[in-house]
Amino acid sequence: MVVLFNNKFVKVCSACVLALATFVSVAANASVKVEAEDFTNQKGIKTESSSDTGGGVNIGYIENGDWVEYAIDVPASGSYTLTARVASATDGGRFVVLANDSEKATVKVKSTGNWQAWKTIESTVMLDAGPQTLRFNFKGGSGYLFNMNWFELIAQ
Numbered sequence: 001m002v003v004l005f006n007n008k009f010v011k012v013c014s015a016c017v018l019a020l021a022t023f024v025s026v027a028a029n030a031s032v033k034v035e036a037e038d039f040t041n042q043k044g045i046k047t048e049s050s051s052d053t054g055g056g057v058n059i060g061y062i063e064n065g066d067w068v069e070y071a072i073d074v075p076a077s078g079s080y081t082l083t084a085r086v087a088s089a090t091d092g093g094r095f096v097v098l099a100n101d102s103e104k105a106t107v108k109v110k111s112t113g114n115w116q117a118w119k120t121i122e123s124t125v126m127l128d129a130g131p132q133t134l135r136f137n138f139k140g141g142s143g144y145l146f147n148m149n150w151f152e153l154i155a156q
């Protein structure tokens with residue numbers, strides 16, 4: 001099969017064109033959803049039953065200075081919408097997002113009215129492709145900050 005590439009017609013195999021098109025479309029719609037309790041490492045947090053839609057487990061008892069880490073595999077380099085499912089009875093909590101120790105965003109978590117009143121919040125992070133450690137450093141005042149059920153990275 002002949003295709004136009006960089007203003008030149010080049011001969012490539014049909015299967016290769018199909019494979020390339022499939023890869024691009026997968027990358028364009030790529031997303032990675034992670035349950036907050038599926039961490040690889042953490043400091044200071046606990047897990048508990050969640051009353052969010054679908055039940056399951058959330059992380060909680062999060063205080064200033066606590067952190068959690070996840071092993072993720074990013075399908076393609078670029079901008080991702082980071083959605084996080086959170087609940088809190090207080091204002092003032094936030095988390096700093098790091099990928100392989102490089103700071104990517106700070107996400108504020110406002111009160112949702114209750115420790116089990118769940119809301120989805122959004123932020124944007126730039127990520128490199130490949131397996132990496134995603135880390136949330138939790139920051140805020142005294143007392144518990146918020147709970148998290150899951151988060152998702154969606155290619156923009």
Ligand code: MG
Nearest residue numbers: 035036057149
């Ligand atoms: Mg969960």
